[in-house]
Amino acid sequence: MSTTTPPTTPSTLRRALRQRRFTVGLAITLVVVVFAVVAPFLAPFGENEVAGPPFSKEGLLGTDYLGQDVLTRLMYGGEAILLISVLGTLLGMVLGILIGVVAAYAGGWWDEIIMRLNDVTLAFPQILLALVVLTAVEQPTAWIIVVLVGVSHAPRVARVSRGVALGIVSRDFVVAAEALGERRSRVILAEVLPNMTTPLLAEAGLRLTYSIGLVAALGFLGFSTDPGAANWGQMINENRLALSTQGWAVLAPVLVIAIFTVGTNLMADGIAQLAQRGGDR
Amino acid sequence: MTLVATLPDPLQDVAPPRNRSGAAAWMYWLVRRIGLAVLTLWFVSILVFLATAALGDPVRAILGRDYDASPGRVAALEDQLNVDQPLVQRYFSWLGGLLTGDPGTSLASQQPVAELISDNVLNTLVLVLLSAVVMIPVAFAIAMVSAHYRRRRGDTVIQTVLLTLAGLPEFVIGVLLVALFSTTVFKLLPAVTISSPTGNPWDSPDAMVLPVATLVLAVAPYVSRIVRSTLLDVLDSDYVELARLKGIPESVVMRKHALLNAIVPGIQVIALQLAWLAGGVVVVETLFSYPGVGLQLVDSVRNHDVPMVQVLSMIIAAVYVVVNLVADLLSILLTPRSRTAISS
Numbered sequence: 001m002s003t004t005t006p007p008t009t010p011s012t013l014r015r016a017l018r019q020r021r022f023t024v025g026l027a028i029t030l031v032v033v034v035f036a037v038v039a040p041f042l043a044p045f046g047e048n049e050v051a052g053p054p055f056s057k058e059g060l061l062g063t064d065y066l067g068q069d070v071l072t073r074l075m076y077g078g079e080a081i082l083l084i085s086v087l088g089t090l091l092g093m094v095l096g097i098l099i100g101v102v103a104a105y106a107g108g109w110w111d112e113i114i115m116r117l118n119d120v121t122l123a124f125p126q127i128l129l130a131l132v133v134l135t136a137v138e139q140p141t142a143w144i145i146v147v148l149v150g151v152s153h154a155p156r157v158a159r160v161s162r163g164v165a166l167g168i169v170s171r172d173f174v175v176a177a178e179a180l181g182e183r184r185s186r187v188i189l190a191e192v193l194p195n196m197t198t199p200l201l202a203e204a205g206l207r208l209t210y211s212i213g214l215v216a217a218l219g220f221l222g223f224s225t226d227p228g229a230a231n232w233g234q235m236i237n238e239n240r241l242a243l244s245t246q247g248w249a250v251l252a253p254v255l256v257i258a259i260f261t262v263g264t265n266l267m268a269d270g271i272a273q274l275a276q277r278g279g280d281r
Numbered sequence: 282m283t284l285v286a287t288l289p290d291p292l293q294d295v296a297p298p299r300n301r302s303g304a305a306a307w308m309y310w311l312v313r314r315i316g317l318a319v320l321t322l323w324f325v326s327i328l329v330f331l332a333t334a335a336l337g338d339p340v341r342a343i344l345g346r347d348y349d350a351s352p353g354r355v356a357a358l359e360d361q362l363n364v365d366q367p368l369v370q371r372y373f374s375w376l377g378g379l380l381t382g383d384p385g386t387s388l389a390s391q392q393p394v395a396e397l398i399s400d401n402v403l404n405t406l407v408l409v410l411l412s413a414v415v416m417i418p419v420a421f422a423i424a425m426v427s428a429h430y431r432r433r434r435g436d437t438v439i440q441t442v443l444l445t446l447a448g449l450p451e452f453v454i455g456v457l458l459v460a461l462f463s464t465t466v467f468k469l470l471p472a473v474t475i476s477s478p479t480g481n482p483w484d485s486p487d488a489m490v491l492p493v494a495t496l497v498l499a500v501a502p503y504v505s506r507i508v509r510s511t512l513l514d515v516l517d518s519d520y521v522e523l524a525r526l527k528g529i530p531e532s533v534v535m536r537k538h539a540l541l542n543a544i545v546p547g548i549q550v551i552a553l554q555l556a557w558l559a560g561g562v563v564v565v566e567t568l569f570s571y572p573g574v575g576l577q578l579v580d581s582v583r584n585h586d587v588p589m590v591q592v593l594s595m596i597i598a599a600v601y602v603v604v605n606l607v608a609d610l611l612s613i614l615l616t617p618r619s620r621t622a623i624s625s
Contacts, residue, residue: 120324123598125560131582132332135590138342213450217564220452221579236456243456244464254456258449265448 012198015274022270028263032256036078045069047076047230055239055246064239064249074252077230081219084145085211091150092211093204096157101188101196103158104165115162118155126152126214134223142225149214153207164199168192198275205268209261216257232257310623314609318602325598326379330372333587334362342585343388361388362587379595385588389581394592398577402596404482405566405573409558411489412496417551420501424508424543425535431513440506447502451561455495455568462491482572492569499561500554507550511543545612552608556601 016022044059045051051069052058061070103114121129130148134140168174169192177191218224219233227234232253239249333339340358344351366374378384384394427439446454463470471488483489512535515521521538525531563575570576574593581589613619 117324120321120328123321123325123601124328124594125557125563125597125601127560127563128578128594128597129332131563131578132329132590132594135333135582135585135587136339136342138585209448213453217450217452220564221567222583236452243460247460247464250456251460254453258453258457261448261450261453262445265444269444 012201012271012274016271019270019273021266021273025263025266025268025270028259029267032078032260032263033082035075035256036082039072039075039079043069043072043075045072047072048228055242055249057246061248061252062246064235064246065242070235070249070252073230073235074232074256077232077235077253078256080142080225080229080231081212081215081233084142084149084215084225085208087146088149088215089153089204089208089211091146092153092157092207093200095150095154097161097193097196097200099154099158100161100163101165101192104162105169105184105188105192107169111162115159118158121155122159124152126210127217130214130218130223131221134218140223140225145215145218145223145225149211152214153211157203157207160203161196161200164196165192168195198271202268202272202275205264205271209264209268212257212261212264306623311610314606318606321602322595322599325602326376326595327372329591329594329598330375333591334368334371339585339587358388361386375591379592384592387581387586387589389584389586389589394588397589398574398592398596401573401577404571405562405575407481407483408489408492408496408562408566408571408573409555412493412500412558413551413555415493416497416501416504416554419497420504420551421508421540421543421547423501423505424512425540427505427509428512428516428539429531429535431516440509443502443505446498447506449499450564451495451499452564452568454498455491455565458491458495458498459568488569492565492571495565495568496558496561499565500558503554504547504550508543508547511546512539515539515542545615548608548612548615552604556604559597559600559604 039047045068048068049072050067051072052063052067054063054065054067056063056067059069059071061074064070064073099114099118103111103118106114124132129152130145133144133148137144174187174191177187182190216233219231220237222234222237224231224234235253236250239246243250339362340355343358344354375385382395386392387394387397390397423439423443427436427443430436430439461467470490471485516534516539521534524534524538562571562573563578565571566573566575567579574596578590578593578597580586581593613623
């Protein structure tokens with residue numbers, strides 16, 4: 001896609017890297033990702049290995065309600081959240097961009113109907129949509145949660161991308177491409193979308209932040225894909241009662257989630273500032 | 282909007298017309314807007330019903346491993362959920378019950394849903410309203426301080442803190458507050474709401490502090506950031522410049538010129554955040570065991586209690602729709618330009 005951007009302006013990524021807020025966010029995010037990825041190699045114990053008596057002070061961060069090592073659980077607990085939130089965000093972005101750009105490009109009645117239906121799904125707080133569907137599901141699988149996260153993001157992404165696309169579909173180069181008789185799908189893919197990358201990247205960063213919060217919240221509420229596997233949200237729930245005696249069992253996952261969301265949010269905000277300043281909207 | 286009306290006389294435009302046609306235009310706008318809200322809720326009800334009754338198999342989810350072992354309970358549950366009827370018929374009898382105030386019987390406790398939830402609805406409303414009452418002045422005050430120090434260190438610090446808070450999930454804020462104020466660092470406030478079946482949660486006010494504080498911290502950053510950016514726009518405008526040149530003190534400029542103009546965008550974002558609170562209470566109430574709609578919803582989802590989930594999610598969606606309606610109405614009433622646009 002970089003071939004379609006004019007050669008005079010550097011790519012979004014390169015401009016973002018010159019910005020302090022973005023680079024700090026990126027660094028924080030990468031540290032957390034690496035921390036989660038190296039779990040199978042560096043964790044002191046196995047994922048479900050008993051390291052000592054429950055809620056004891058053994059090991060760096062002590063043990064949890066089953067006597068498993070908290071540091072080990074913390075390292076293993078990121079993988080599921082990371083994968084599900086990234087996939088869910090991708091799905092939500094693709095669905096949302098598709099809905100928003102088609103609505104903006106089609107205009108008229110289609111626009112009206114699509115956006116009205118969109119408003120209906122907006123009436124659901126994101127976590128509510130997930131909970132309503134999970135009512136009739138015995139044990140959620142990772143894919144169900146990915147789809148729920150994606151679908152609950154889609155209407156919000158659609159609203160943003162429609163707004164951005166509205167400013168582009170009436171510009172001269174789009175009209176010119178239509179006049180040349182190019183197919184509609186090609187006009188959208190080759191002319192409209194490449195000019196939306198910066199605001200959409202900012203939106204993706206924001207959505208990723210919310211995805212992490214949403215997936216962790218579902219784990220916290222007790223809806224996780226595998227009750228035995230480590231999961232940051234679930235760890236908070238499992239060890240809640242020991243907050244005053246073995247605080248690390250709860251505070252460690254809370255702090256990791258906090259650091260991670262702060263990182264992704266800083267990244268998103270850095271890109272958003274580019275979108276406001278840079279003239280490629 | 283039909284734009285057949287001729288351009289109004291500029292003198293008439295100054296005062297909002299109080300004749301009958303103006304009132305009729307208002308009624309038309311209100312009826313249309315309420316109609317849209319009702320339509321939205323109707324679609325929401327379809328969505329809720331399909332998600333709970335048609336996507337999965339509630340009977341299998343409720344019984345779990347007992348599904349194959351006890352055909353008698355399967356039959357009893359299928360009978361209670363009317364699984365044998367066609368989906369459309371089930372939907373309309375459910376919708377009819379919802380509208381006539383008889384939303385069915387809870388599967389978990391076998392009591393009428395309406396009886397089970399009425400107290401919790403009140404508790405949640407109190408929690409959300411209390412949070413809003415605390416949040417709105419706090420958010421505006423932070424925004425004013427931040428705008429006052431713009432392009433200086435104070436503003437940068439405040440904005441960084443707000444950005445950090447805005448990214449944190451609400452249960453992270455909640456757990457950190459609990460660790461700070463009730464279990465680990467200080468031991469000042471209770472960590473959970475102890476609810477007695479007869480009393481109300483606000484009978485012990487100190488138990489309300491942490492839930493309210495969590496919700497305020499989760500929501501105020503967004504409101505503050507929007508209000509600040511509106512304030513900055515106004516402070517850079519020509520009429521503020523003129524006011525300053527006339528020698529009006531900066532504090533009066535901030536209060537009279539900037540703040541009043543930031544109220545309408547403020548209302549929009551507050552409405553959005555209040556509606557968001559309707560979902561945020563789910564997590565916060567669970568964290569603090571606060572006996573509200575959110576806690577009840579999570580319990581019902583865990584028990585696969587389909588009738589309860591349906592009603593509770595409709596209530597939360599209804600709160601969202603009503604809050605948005607009120608916000609639209611308020612922002613039109615407070616903006617002279619859109620007021621005249623409707624009545625003319």
